[in-house]
Amino acid sequence: MISTIVELSLVGIASGSIYALGAMGFVLIYKASGVFNFAMGEMMMIGAYFLYTGMVIFGLPLAAALPLALIASAATAAGIERFLLRPLLGQPHEVLIKVLFGTGAMLRGLAGLVWGQDIVRLPEILPRKPVFLGPFLIPGTLAWGMLAMFVVFGGFMLYYRFSRTGVAIRATAEDQSTAEAMGIDIRGIFSFTWIVAGILATAAGIVGASVNGLSPYLGNFALEVIAVVLLAGLTSIGGTMVAGIIVGVMLTLLGYFLGGAWQQFMPYLLVLLVMLVRPRGLYGTKLVERL
Amino acid sequence: MTMAAAADDLLVVDDLTLEFGGIRALSNVSLRARRGAVTAIIGPNGAGKTSLLNVISGFYRPRAGRVLYDGVDLLARPGYARAGLGIARTFQNIALFRGMSVLENVKLGAHAELRAGLFAAALYLGPARREERALTARIDGEVIDFLRLAAFRDREIVGLPFGVQKQVELARSLAAAPKLLLLDEPFAGMNATEKQAMADDIRRTVDARGTTVVMIDHDMKTLMALTERVVVLNFGEVIAEGTPAEVQADPRVVEAYIGVPEAEEAPA
Numbered sequence: 292m293i294s295t296i297v298e299l300s301l302v303g304i305a306s307g308s309i310y311a312l313g314a315m316g317f318v319l320i321y322k323a324s325g326v327f328n329f330a331m332g333e334m335m336m337i338g339a340y341f342l343y344t345g346m347v348i349f350g351l352p353l354a355a356a357l358p359l360a361l362i363a364s365a366a367t368a369a370g371i372e373r374f375l376l377r378p379l380l381g382q383p384h385e386v387l388i389k390v391l392f393g394t395g396a397m398l399r400g401l402a403g404l405v406w407g408q409d410i411v412r413l414p415e416i417l418p419r420k421p422v423f424l425g426p427f428l429i430p431g432t433l434a435w436g437m438l439a440m441f442v443v444f445g446g447f448m449l450y451y452r453f454s455r456t457g458v459a460i461r462a463t464a465e466d467q468s469t470a471e472a473m474g475i476d477i478r479g480i481f482s483f484t485w486i487v488a489g490i491l492a493t494a495a496g497i498v499g500a501s502v503n504g505l506s507p508y509l510g511n512f513a514l515e516v517i518a519v520v521l522l523a524g525l526t527s528i529g530g531t532m533v534a535g536i537i538v539g540v541m542l543t544l545l546g547y548f549l550g551g552a553w554q555q556f557m558p559y560l561l562v563l564l565v566m567l568v569r570p571r572g573l574y575g576t577k578l579v580e581r582l
Numbered sequence: 583m584t585m586a587a588a589a590d591d592l593l594v595v596d597d598l599t600l601e602f603g604g605i606r607a608l609s610n611v612s613l614r615a616r617r618g619a620v621t622a623i624i625g626p627n628g629a630g631k632t633s634l635l636n637v638i639s640g641f642y643r644p645r646a647g648r649v650l651y652d653g654v655d656l657l658a659r660p661g662y663a664r665a666g667l668g669i670a671r672t673f674q675n676i677a678l679f680r681g682m683s684v685l686e687n688v689k690l691g692a693h694a695e696l697r698a699g700l701f702a703a704a705l706y707l708g709p710a711r712r713e714e715r716a717l718t719a720r721i722d723g724e725v726i727d728f729l730r731l732a733a734f735r736d737r738e739i740v741g742l743p744f745g746v747q748k749q750v751e752l753a754r755s756l757a758a759a760p761k762l763l764l765l766d767e768p769f770a771g772m773n774a775t776e777k778q779a780m781a782d783d784i785r786r787t788v789d790a791r792g793t794t795v796v797m798i799d800h801d802m803k804t805l806m807a808l809t810e811r812v813v814v815l816n817f818g819e820v821i822a823e824g825t826p827a828e829v830q831a832d833p834r835v836v837e838a839y840i841g842v843p844e845a846e847e848a849p850a
Contacts, residue, residue: 454710458682458690458693459693461681462679462690462693466677469673469677471641471661471662472639472665472673473665473690474662474663474664474665474693474694475662475690475693476662
Protein backbone atom coordinates (compact mmCIF):
# COMPACT_ATOMS: atom_id res chain seq x y z
CA MET A 292 0.00 0.00 0.00
CA ILE A 293 2.63 2.51 1.10
CA SER A 294 4.87 1.54 -1.76
CA THR A 295 1.97 1.93 -4.21
CA ILE A 296 1.35 5.45 -2.91
CA VAL A 297 5.03 6.34 -3.19
CA GLU A 298 5.17 4.92 -6.70
CA LEU A 299 2.04 6.77 -7.75
CA SER A 300 3.38 9.96 -6.17
CA LEU A 301 6.56 9.67 -8.20
CA VAL A 302 4.46 9.26 -11.34
CA GLY A 303 2.43 12.27 -10.18
CA ILE A 304 5.54 14.37 -9.69
CA ALA A 305 6.64 13.45 -13.18
CA SER A 306 3.36 14.39 -14.83
CA GLY A 307 3.10 17.45 -12.60
CA SER A 308 6.40 18.71 -13.94
CA ILE A 309 4.84 18.76 -17.42
CA TYR A 310 1.98 20.92 -16.16
CA ALA A 311 4.51 23.11 -14.41
CA LEU A 312 6.40 23.81 -17.61
CA GLY A 313 3.24 24.81 -19.46
CA ALA A 314 2.23 26.90 -16.46
CA MET A 315 5.60 28.63 -16.42
CA GLY A 316 5.13 29.87 -20.00
CA PHE A 317 1.67 31.04 -19.03
CA VAL A 318 2.90 32.94 -15.97
CA LEU A 319 5.78 34.49 -17.91
CA ILE A 320 3.41 36.05 -20.44
CA TYR A 321 1.00 37.09 -17.72
CA LYS A 322 3.74 38.75 -15.68
CA ALA A 323 5.28 40.67 -18.53
CA SER A 324 2.15 41.85 -20.28
CA GLY A 325 -0.86 41.00 -18.11
CA VAL A 326 -2.28 38.80 -20.87
CA PHE A 327 -4.08 35.58 -19.95
CA ASN A 328 -2.93 33.17 -22.64
CA PHE A 329 -5.84 30.83 -23.17
CA ALA A 330 -4.13 29.35 -26.22
CA MET A 331 -1.31 27.89 -24.12
CA GLY A 332 -2.60 24.30 -24.44
CA GLU A 333 -2.82 24.63 -28.20
CA MET A 334 0.71 26.02 -28.32
CA MET A 335 1.80 22.82 -26.55
CA MET A 336 -0.13 20.71 -29.05
CA ILE A 337 1.17 22.53 -32.14
CA GLY A 338 4.75 22.26 -30.90
CA ALA A 339 4.39 18.50 -30.52
CA TYR A 340 2.93 18.26 -34.03
CA PHE A 341 5.88 20.22 -35.41
CA LEU A 342 8.20 17.58 -33.99
CA TYR A 343 5.94 14.81 -35.33
CA THR A 344 6.03 16.41 -38.79
CA GLY A 345 9.79 16.61 -38.80
CA MET A 346 10.40 13.09 -37.55
CA VAL A 347 7.54 11.04 -38.98
CA ILE A 348 6.51 12.88 -42.16
CA PHE A 349 9.96 14.05 -43.27
CA GLY A 350 11.92 11.31 -41.54
CA LEU A 351 14.43 13.67 -39.93
CA PRO A 352 16.52 12.55 -36.96
CA LEU A 353 15.60 13.98 -33.56
CA ALA A 354 18.72 16.19 -33.56
CA ALA A 355 17.38 18.01 -36.62
CA ALA A 356 13.64 17.78 -35.97
CA LEU A 357 13.75 19.11 -32.40
CA PRO A 358 15.50 22.43 -33.18
CA LEU A 359 13.22 22.88 -36.20
CA ALA A 360 10.14 22.22 -34.07
CA LEU A 361 11.34 24.72 -31.46
CA ILE A 362 12.01 27.35 -34.14
CA ALA A 363 8.61 26.75 -35.77
CA SER A 364 6.74 27.04 -32.48
CA ALA A 365 8.74 30.11 -31.46
CA ALA A 366 7.74 31.65 -34.80
CA THR A 367 4.10 30.69 -34.24
CA ALA A 368 4.11 32.26 -30.78
CA ALA A 369 5.82 35.40 -32.07
CA GLY A 370 3.24 35.56 -34.86
CA ILE A 371 0.34 35.35 -32.39
CA GLU A 372 1.86 38.18 -30.37
CA ARG A 373 2.76 40.36 -33.31
CA PHE A 374 -0.29 39.98 -35.54
CA LEU A 375 -3.14 39.17 -33.16
CA LEU A 376 -2.28 40.86 -29.88
CA ARG A 377 -0.09 43.87 -30.74
CA PRO A 378 -2.87 45.53 -32.79
CA LEU A 379 -5.12 45.14 -29.74
CA LEU A 380 -2.71 46.79 -27.31
CA GLY A 381 -4.73 48.98 -24.98
CA GLN A 382 -8.01 47.13 -25.54
CA PRO A 383 -9.86 45.73 -22.51
CA HIS A 384 -8.59 42.39 -21.30
CA GLU A 385 -11.75 40.49 -22.17
CA VAL A 386 -11.11 41.31 -25.84
CA LEU A 387 -7.67 39.72 -25.62
CA ILE A 388 -9.11 36.70 -23.81
CA LYS A 389 -11.71 36.18 -26.55
CA VAL A 390 -9.08 36.54 -29.25
CA LEU A 391 -6.86 33.98 -27.54
CA PHE A 392 -9.74 31.56 -27.03
CA GLY A 393 -10.42 31.95 -30.74
CA THR A 394 -6.77 31.44 -31.56
CA GLY A 395 -6.78 28.22 -29.55
CA ALA A 396 -9.88 26.93 -31.37
CA MET A 397 -8.33 27.89 -34.70
CA LEU A 398 -5.08 26.07 -33.94
CA ARG A 399 -7.06 22.99 -32.89
CA GLY A 400 -9.09 23.09 -36.09
CA LEU A 401 -6.02 23.63 -38.27
CA ALA A 402 -4.21 20.76 -36.57
CA GLY A 403 -7.22 18.51 -37.29
CA LEU A 404 -7.17 19.55 -40.96
CA VAL A 405 -3.44 19.12 -41.40
CA TRP A 406 -2.68 16.11 -39.23
CA GLY A 407 -6.09 14.46 -38.79
CA GLN A 408 -8.21 13.84 -35.70
CA ASP A 409 -6.72 10.48 -34.72
CA ILE A 410 -4.32 9.97 -31.90
CA VAL A 411 -0.84 9.41 -33.29
CA ARG A 412 2.29 8.32 -31.53
CA LEU A 413 5.44 10.35 -31.46
CA PRO A 414 8.52 8.29 -32.27
CA GLU A 415 10.10 7.03 -29.09
CA ILE A 416 12.35 9.87 -28.10
CA LEU A 417 12.24 8.97 -24.46
CA PRO A 418 13.23 5.39 -23.51
CA ARG A 419 10.22 3.31 -22.53
CA LYS A 420 12.19 1.01 -20.27
CA PRO A 421 10.91 1.50 -16.71
CA VAL A 422 13.26 3.18 -14.31
CA PHE A 423 13.78 1.88 -10.80
CA LEU A 424 14.25 4.46 -8.09
CA GLY A 425 15.34 2.16 -5.27
CA PRO A 426 12.46 -0.28 -4.98
CA PHE A 427 10.03 1.96 -6.88
CA LEU A 428 9.25 1.66 -10.53
CA ILE A 429 8.38 4.57 -12.81
CA PRO A 430 7.43 4.31 -16.49
CA GLY A 431 10.49 5.24 -18.57
CA THR A 432 8.89 8.04 -20.62
CA LEU A 433 7.68 9.76 -17.48
CA ALA A 434 10.99 9.42 -15.66
CA TRP A 435 13.07 10.78 -18.53
CA GLY A 436 10.43 13.35 -19.32
CA MET A 437 10.59 14.55 -15.73
CA LEU A 438 14.35 14.82 -15.92
CA ALA A 439 14.06 16.85 -19.12
CA MET A 440 11.43 19.09 -17.51
CA PHE A 441 13.58 19.74 -14.47
CA VAL A 442 16.58 20.64 -16.63
CA VAL A 443 14.50 23.08 -18.71
CA PHE A 444 12.84 24.49 -15.61
CA GLY A 445 16.09 24.91 -13.70
CA GLY A 446 17.83 26.45 -16.68
CA PHE A 447 15.02 28.88 -17.18
CA MET A 448 14.96 29.90 -13.51
CA LEU A 449 18.69 30.66 -13.60
CA TYR A 450 18.29 32.67 -16.77
CA TYR A 451 15.30 34.56 -15.40
CA ARG A 452 17.09 35.34 -12.18
CA PHE A 453 20.51 36.31 -13.47
CA SER A 454 20.61 37.17 -17.16
CA ARG A 455 20.23 40.72 -18.37
CA THR A 456 17.13 39.78 -20.36
CA GLY A 457 15.64 38.05 -17.33
CA VAL A 458 16.18 41.22 -15.32
CA ALA A 459 14.57 43.26 -18.13
CA ILE A 460 11.52 40.97 -18.10
CA ARG A 461 11.23 41.27 -14.33
CA ALA A 462 11.52 45.05 -14.58
CA THR A 463 8.81 45.18 -17.26
CA ALA A 464 6.61 42.95 -15.14
CA GLU A 465 6.95 45.27 -12.17
CA ASP A 466 6.53 48.67 -13.79
CA GLN A 467 6.25 49.25 -17.51
CA SER A 468 6.87 53.00 -17.67
CA THR A 469 9.86 52.88 -15.37
CA ALA A 470 11.22 49.98 -17.41
CA GLU A 471 10.82 52.09 -20.53
CA ALA A 472 12.67 54.97 -18.87
CA MET A 473 15.53 52.54 -18.25
CA GLY A 474 15.73 52.03 -22.00
CA ILE A 475 13.97 48.67 -22.05
CA ASP A 476 12.05 48.10 -25.26
CA ILE A 477 8.92 46.72 -23.61
CA ARG A 478 7.33 45.66 -26.91
CA GLY A 479 10.48 43.66 -27.57
CA ILE A 480 10.04 42.09 -24.14
CA PHE A 481 6.44 41.13 -24.95
CA SER A 482 7.58 39.40 -28.15
CA PHE A 483 10.40 37.74 -26.32
CA THR A 484 8.18 36.33 -23.55
CA TRP A 485 5.85 34.86 -26.16
CA ILE A 486 8.77 33.24 -27.93
CA VAL A 487 10.08 31.75 -24.68
CA ALA A 488 6.56 30.61 -23.75
CA GLY A 489 6.26 28.97 -27.18
CA ILE A 490 9.48 27.07 -26.58
CA LEU A 491 8.46 26.01 -23.06
CA ALA A 492 5.04 24.94 -24.36
CA THR A 493 6.68 22.84 -27.04
CA ALA A 494 8.93 21.12 -24.52
CA ALA A 495 5.89 20.39 -22.35
CA GLY A 496 3.82 19.33 -25.37
CA ILE A 497 6.46 16.91 -26.62
CA VAL A 498 6.81 15.22 -23.26
CA GLY A 499 3.03 15.18 -22.79
CA ALA A 500 2.52 13.65 -26.23
CA SER A 501 5.25 11.06 -25.61
CA VAL A 502 3.37 9.89 -22.54
CA ASN A 503 -0.25 10.15 -23.69
CA GLY A 504 -0.12 10.21 -27.51
CA LEU A 505 -0.74 13.20 -29.77
CA SER A 506 -4.04 14.54 -31.09
CA PRO A 507 -5.47 18.01 -31.73
CA TYR A 508 -7.00 17.72 -28.28
CA LEU A 509 -3.68 17.52 -26.45
CA GLY A 510 -4.41 21.13 -25.55
CA ASN A 511 -7.13 20.02 -23.12
CA PHE A 512 -4.14 19.52 -20.93
CA ALA A 513 -4.30 23.26 -20.54
CA LEU A 514 -7.22 22.89 -18.16
CA GLU A 515 -4.87 21.27 -15.67
CA VAL A 516 -2.24 23.87 -16.52
CA ILE A 517 -4.63 26.69 -15.65
CA ALA A 518 -5.46 24.97 -12.34
CA VAL A 519 -1.71 24.91 -11.65
CA VAL A 520 -1.36 28.56 -12.58
CA LEU A 521 -4.21 29.63 -10.30
CA LEU A 522 -2.95 27.47 -7.47
CA ALA A 523 0.56 28.94 -7.78
CA GLY A 524 -0.92 32.41 -7.91
CA LEU A 525 -0.45 33.80 -11.45
CA THR A 526 2.72 35.72 -10.76
CA SER A 527 5.17 33.25 -9.28
CA ILE A 528 7.37 31.44 -11.75
CA GLY A 529 9.01 29.21 -9.15
CA GLY A 530 5.63 28.52 -7.55
CA THR A 531 4.39 26.83 -10.71
CA MET A 532 6.74 23.89 -10.08
CA VAL A 533 5.37 23.30 -6.57
CA ALA A 534 1.77 23.74 -7.70
CA GLY A 535 2.39 21.51 -10.72
CA ILE A 536 3.68 18.74 -8.51
CA ILE A 537 0.74 19.10 -6.09
CA VAL A 538 -1.76 18.84 -8.94
CA GLY A 539 0.14 16.01 -10.64
CA VAL A 540 0.35 13.89 -7.49
CA MET A 541 -3.25 14.59 -6.63
CA LEU A 542 -4.48 13.57 -10.08
CA THR A 543 -2.49 10.36 -10.13
CA LEU A 544 -3.63 9.27 -6.68
CA LEU A 545 -7.26 10.17 -7.40
CA GLY A 546 -7.18 8.31 -10.70
CA TYR A 547 -5.86 5.20 -9.05
CA PHE A 548 -8.00 5.10 -5.94
CA LEU A 549 -11.25 6.76 -7.00
CA GLY A 550 -11.33 6.65 -10.79
CA GLY A 551 -11.13 9.07 -13.68
CA ALA A 552 -14.34 10.97 -12.91
CA TRP A 553 -12.73 12.39 -9.77
CA GLN A 554 -9.72 13.57 -11.74
CA GLN A 555 -11.91 15.89 -13.78
CA PHE A 556 -12.95 18.26 -11.05
CA MET A 557 -10.78 17.73 -7.99
CA PRO A 558 -7.96 20.05 -9.12
CA TYR A 559 -10.51 22.84 -9.43
CA LEU A 560 -12.04 22.04 -6.07
CA LEU A 561 -8.53 22.42 -4.64
CA VAL A 562 -8.08 25.73 -6.48
CA LEU A 563 -11.42 26.90 -5.14
CA LEU A 564 -10.47 26.02 -1.58
CA VAL A 565 -7.10 27.74 -1.87
CA MET A 566 -8.76 30.83 -3.35
CA LEU A 567 -11.21 31.02 -0.45
CA VAL A 568 -8.42 30.97 2.11
CA ARG A 569 -5.73 32.76 0.14
CA PRO A 570 -7.11 34.65 -2.87
CA ARG A 571 -3.73 35.37 -4.37
CA GLY A 572 -2.78 31.69 -4.64
CA LEU A 573 0.04 29.95 -2.84
CA TYR A 574 2.87 32.15 -4.08
CA GLY A 575 1.18 35.07 -5.82
CA THR A 576 1.84 38.67 -4.91
CA LYS A 577 -0.94 41.04 -3.96
CA LEU A 578 -3.24 40.93 -6.92
CA VAL A 579 -6.72 40.75 -5.52
CA GLU A 580 -7.45 43.76 -3.35
CA ARG A 581 -7.49 42.84 0.32
CA LEU A 582 -10.76 42.88 2.22
CA MET B 583 17.70 87.78 -18.48
CA THR B 584 18.78 87.00 -22.00
CA MET B 585 18.43 83.56 -23.54
CA ALA B 586 21.73 81.75 -23.84
CA ALA B 587 23.01 80.94 -27.31
CA ALA B 588 21.44 77.74 -28.70
CA ALA B 589 24.69 75.78 -28.68
CA ASP B 590 24.86 76.16 -24.91
CA ASP B 591 21.45 74.58 -24.47
CA LEU B 592 21.26 70.80 -24.22
CA LEU B 593 17.47 70.72 -24.10
CA VAL B 594 15.16 73.06 -25.98
CA VAL B 595 11.41 72.81 -25.48
CA ASP B 596 9.42 74.85 -27.97
CA ASP B 597 5.77 75.80 -27.81
CA LEU B 598 4.60 72.57 -26.23
CA THR B 599 0.87 71.98 -25.91
CA LEU B 600 -0.48 68.87 -24.20
CA GLU B 601 -4.14 67.96 -23.79
CA PHE B 602 -5.96 65.18 -22.02
CA GLY B 603 -9.42 64.81 -23.57
CA GLY B 604 -9.88 68.52 -24.07
CA ILE B 605 -8.25 69.54 -20.80
CA ARG B 606 -5.12 71.53 -21.40
CA ALA B 607 -2.23 70.40 -19.22
CA LEU B 608 0.42 72.50 -20.99
CA SER B 609 -0.08 75.58 -23.20
CA ASN B 610 2.72 76.78 -25.44
CA VAL B 611 5.40 75.92 -22.94
CA SER B 612 8.96 76.78 -23.98
CA LEU B 613 12.09 76.39 -21.97
CA ARG B 614 15.80 75.82 -22.34
CA ALA B 615 18.21 73.89 -20.15
CA ARG B 616 21.81 75.06 -20.31
CA ARG B 617 24.56 72.44 -20.50
CA GLY B 618 26.16 71.65 -17.17
CA ALA B 619 23.65 73.70 -15.21
CA VAL B 620 20.70 72.94 -12.95
CA THR B 621 17.36 74.20 -14.23
CA ALA B 622 14.42 73.96 -11.83
CA ILE B 623 10.77 73.89 -12.80
CA ILE B 624 8.58 75.15 -10.01
CA GLY B 625 4.91 75.95 -9.68
CA PRO B 626 1.85 75.14 -7.61
CA ASN B 627 0.30 71.66 -7.64
CA GLY B 628 -1.34 70.84 -10.96
CA ALA B 629 0.74 73.44 -12.81
CA GLY B 630 1.89 70.81 -15.29
CA LYS B 631 5.41 70.19 -14.03
CA THR B 632 5.32 66.40 -14.06
CA SER B 633 3.37 66.43 -17.35
CA LEU B 634 6.22 68.39 -18.89
CA LEU B 635 8.77 65.89 -17.62
CA ASN B 636 6.63 63.04 -18.91
CA VAL B 637 6.53 64.57 -22.39
CA ILE B 638 10.32 64.83 -22.37
CA SER B 639 10.46 61.18 -21.19
CA GLY B 640 8.16 60.10 -24.01
CA PHE B 641 5.29 58.88 -21.80
CA TYR B 642 2.88 61.51 -23.18
CA ARG B 643 2.48 62.68 -26.78
CA PRO B 644 1.91 66.43 -26.98
CA ARG B 645 -0.63 67.91 -29.40
CA ALA B 646 1.86 70.46 -30.67
CA GLY B 647 5.39 71.62 -30.10
CA ARG B 648 8.97 70.41 -30.31
CA VAL B 649 11.50 68.93 -27.93
CA LEU B 650 15.08 69.12 -29.13
CA TYR B 651 17.80 67.34 -27.22
CA ASP B 652 21.31 67.96 -28.46
CA GLY B 653 19.79 68.63 -31.87
CA VAL B 654 17.75 65.39 -31.86
CA ASP B 655 13.97 65.65 -32.27
CA LEU B 656 12.91 63.67 -29.20
CA LEU B 657 9.24 63.42 -30.09
CA ALA B 658 10.13 61.36 -33.15
CA ARG B 659 11.79 58.70 -30.98
CA PRO B 660 10.12 55.90 -28.97
CA GLY B 661 10.13 56.26 -25.19
CA TYR B 662 12.75 53.60 -24.55
CA ALA B 663 15.23 55.32 -26.90
CA ARG B 664 15.74 58.16 -24.39
CA ALA B 665 18.03 56.11 -22.19
CA GLY B 666 20.30 55.28 -25.12
CA LEU B 667 20.54 58.98 -26.01
CA GLY B 668 21.83 59.78 -22.53
CA ILE B 669 18.64 60.88 -20.77
CA ALA B 670 17.87 59.45 -17.33
CA ARG B 671 15.21 60.31 -14.79
CA THR B 672 13.85 59.70 -11.33
CA PHE B 673 10.20 59.62 -10.32
CA GLN B 674 8.06 61.55 -7.88
CA ASN B 675 6.97 58.41 -6.09
CA ILE B 676 9.92 56.12 -5.74
CA ALA B 677 9.75 53.83 -8.75
CA LEU B 678 12.41 51.29 -7.86
CA PHE B 679 11.94 47.64 -8.74
CA ARG B 680 11.07 46.40 -5.29
CA GLY B 681 11.70 42.74 -5.93
CA MET B 682 15.33 43.39 -6.85
CA SER B 683 18.51 44.28 -5.03
CA VAL B 684 20.08 47.74 -4.96
CA LEU B 685 22.77 46.63 -7.40
CA GLU B 686 20.26 45.09 -9.81
CA ASN B 687 18.23 48.29 -9.78
CA VAL B 688 21.25 50.48 -10.37
CA LYS B 689 22.48 48.23 -13.16
CA LEU B 690 19.12 48.50 -14.89
CA GLY B 691 19.85 52.20 -15.17
CA ALA B 692 22.63 51.27 -17.58
CA HIS B 693 20.52 48.73 -19.44
CA ALA B 694 20.53 50.77 -22.65
CA GLU B 695 24.30 50.80 -22.96
CA LEU B 696 24.65 47.04 -22.99
CA ARG B 697 25.41 46.01 -26.54
CA ALA B 698 24.45 42.35 -26.34
CA GLY B 699 20.96 41.96 -27.80
CA LEU B 700 18.01 40.38 -26.01
CA PHE B 701 18.86 36.93 -27.30
CA ALA B 702 22.60 36.99 -26.69
CA ALA B 703 21.95 38.35 -23.22
CA ALA B 704 19.34 35.65 -22.69
CA LEU B 705 21.97 33.00 -23.16
CA TYR B 706 24.26 34.89 -20.77
CA LEU B 707 27.36 33.64 -22.54
CA GLY B 708 30.64 35.03 -23.77
CA PRO B 709 30.45 38.73 -24.60
CA ALA B 710 27.21 39.28 -22.72
CA ARG B 711 28.81 37.94 -19.58
CA ARG B 712 32.00 39.98 -19.96
CA GLU B 713 29.94 43.09 -20.59
CA GLU B 714 27.94 42.39 -17.45
CA ARG B 715 31.07 42.05 -15.30
CA ALA B 716 32.62 45.24 -16.69
CA LEU B 717 29.38 47.08 -15.97
CA THR B 718 29.25 45.86 -12.37
CA ALA B 719 32.84 46.99 -11.80
CA ARG B 720 32.18 50.43 -13.26
CA ILE B 721 28.95 50.89 -11.29
CA ASP B 722 30.61 49.93 -8.03
CA GLY B 723 33.18 52.66 -8.46
CA GLU B 724 31.34 55.45 -10.21
CA VAL B 725 27.91 55.16 -8.67
CA ILE B 726 27.66 52.95 -5.57
CA ASP B 727 30.73 54.41 -3.87
CA PHE B 728 30.04 57.92 -5.21
CA LEU B 729 26.66 57.92 -3.48
CA ARG B 730 27.79 56.06 -0.30
CA LEU B 731 25.61 53.02 -1.04
CA ALA B 732 28.24 50.29 -0.59
CA ALA B 733 26.66 49.07 2.65
CA PHE B 734 23.31 48.54 0.91
CA ARG B 735 24.62 47.19 -2.41
CA ASP B 736 23.21 43.67 -2.14
CA ARG B 737 20.14 44.42 -0.04
CA GLU B 738 16.61 44.13 -1.41
CA ILE B 739 14.79 47.43 -1.90
CA VAL B 740 11.91 46.39 0.34
CA GLY B 741 12.76 47.44 3.86
CA LEU B 742 15.38 50.07 3.05
CA PRO B 743 14.84 53.47 4.72
CA PHE B 744 13.06 56.06 2.59
CA GLY B 745 16.09 58.33 2.28
CA VAL B 746 18.24 55.42 1.09
CA GLN B 747 15.62 54.46 -1.49
CA LYS B 748 15.68 58.01 -2.83
CA GLN B 749 19.45 57.77 -3.05
CA VAL B 750 19.21 54.44 -4.89
CA GLU B 751 16.89 56.06 -7.41
CA LEU B 752 19.44 58.80 -7.98
CA ALA B 753 22.13 56.13 -8.29
CA ARG B 754 20.08 54.28 -10.88
CA SER B 755 19.66 57.44 -12.92
CA LEU B 756 23.44 58.05 -12.80
CA ALA B 757 24.34 54.50 -13.82
CA ALA B 758 24.41 55.26 -17.52
CA ALA B 759 26.44 58.46 -16.96
CA PRO B 760 23.61 60.53 -18.50
CA LYS B 761 24.08 63.87 -20.19
CA LEU B 762 20.62 64.98 -19.15
CA LEU B 763 19.17 64.10 -15.77
CA LEU B 764 15.46 64.67 -15.10
CA LEU B 765 14.61 64.68 -11.40
CA ASP B 766 10.98 64.69 -10.29
CA GLU B 767 10.78 66.00 -6.71
CA PRO B 768 14.02 64.52 -5.38
CA PHE B 769 13.50 66.19 -1.97
CA ALA B 770 9.90 65.12 -1.42
CA GLY B 771 9.32 63.53 1.96
CA MET B 772 12.86 64.14 3.20
CA ASN B 773 14.02 65.78 6.41
CA ALA B 774 16.38 68.76 6.35
CA THR B 775 19.57 66.67 6.67
CA GLU B 776 18.53 64.30 3.90
CA LYS B 777 17.57 67.22 1.65
CA GLN B 778 20.97 68.82 2.14
CA ALA B 779 22.73 65.53 1.36
CA MET B 780 20.63 65.04 -1.78
CA ALA B 781 21.30 68.62 -2.93
CA ASP B 782 25.03 68.09 -2.34
CA ASP B 783 24.95 64.88 -4.37
CA ILE B 784 23.20 66.61 -7.26
CA ARG B 785 25.69 69.49 -7.11
CA ARG B 786 28.67 67.08 -7.00
CA THR B 787 27.30 65.24 -10.03
CA VAL B 788 26.91 68.44 -12.04
CA ASP B 789 30.32 69.81 -11.04
CA ALA B 790 32.27 66.58 -11.47
CA ARG B 791 30.58 65.21 -14.60
CA GLY B 792 29.14 68.22 -16.38
CA THR B 793 25.67 66.68 -16.22
CA THR B 794 22.73 68.87 -17.20
CA VAL B 795 19.91 68.68 -14.66
CA VAL B 796 16.26 69.58 -15.11
CA MET B 797 14.40 69.17 -11.85
CA ILE B 798 11.04 69.73 -10.23
CA ASP B 799 10.56 70.42 -6.57
CA HIS B 800 8.58 72.38 -4.05
CA ASP B 801 11.31 73.05 -1.57
CA MET B 802 12.18 76.61 -2.50
CA LYS B 803 14.91 77.03 0.07
CA THR B 804 16.92 74.04 -1.09
CA LEU B 805 16.22 74.76 -4.76
CA MET B 806 17.32 78.36 -4.60
CA ALA B 807 20.73 77.37 -3.31
CA LEU B 808 21.15 74.63 -5.90
CA THR B 809 19.85 75.95 -9.21
CA GLU B 810 21.26 78.31 -11.80
CA ARG B 811 17.95 78.89 -13.49
CA VAL B 812 14.29 78.64 -12.50
CA VAL B 813 11.23 78.29 -14.74
CA VAL B 814 7.86 78.94 -13.12
CA LEU B 815 4.77 77.15 -14.43
CA ASN B 816 1.21 78.00 -13.48
CA PHE B 817 -1.90 76.42 -15.03
CA GLY B 818 0.21 74.90 -17.78
CA GLU B 819 1.91 78.14 -18.81
CA VAL B 820 5.36 79.56 -18.18
CA ILE B 821 4.80 82.72 -16.14
CA ALA B 822 8.39 83.60 -15.32
CA GLU B 823 11.95 82.46 -15.71
CA GLY B 824 15.36 83.61 -14.64
CA THR B 825 17.89 83.26 -11.86
CA PRO B 826 16.49 82.24 -8.49
CA ALA B 827 16.75 85.82 -7.21
CA GLU B 828 14.99 87.25 -10.25
CA VAL B 829 12.18 84.75 -10.03
CA GLN B 830 11.70 85.28 -6.33
CA ALA B 831 11.34 88.99 -6.89
CA ASP B 832 8.81 88.60 -9.69
CA PRO B 833 5.36 89.75 -8.56
CA ARG B 834 3.56 87.26 -10.86
CA VAL B 835 5.39 84.44 -9.14
CA VAL B 836 4.57 85.69 -5.69
CA GLU B 837 0.94 85.95 -6.69
CA ALA B 838 0.78 82.46 -8.21
CA TYR B 839 3.01 80.78 -5.72
CA ILE B 840 1.21 81.24 -2.43
CA GLY B 841 3.20 78.35 -1.05
CA VAL B 842 6.52 80.23 -1.02
CA PRO B 843 7.89 79.49 2.44
CA GLU B 844 10.11 82.58 2.60
CA ALA B 845 7.20 84.97 2.36
CA GLU B 846 9.16 87.57 4.27
CA GLU B 847 11.74 87.68 1.47
CA ALA B 848 9.15 88.32 -1.21
CA PRO B 849 8.47 91.96 -2.01
CA ALA B 850 5.22 93.25 -0.58
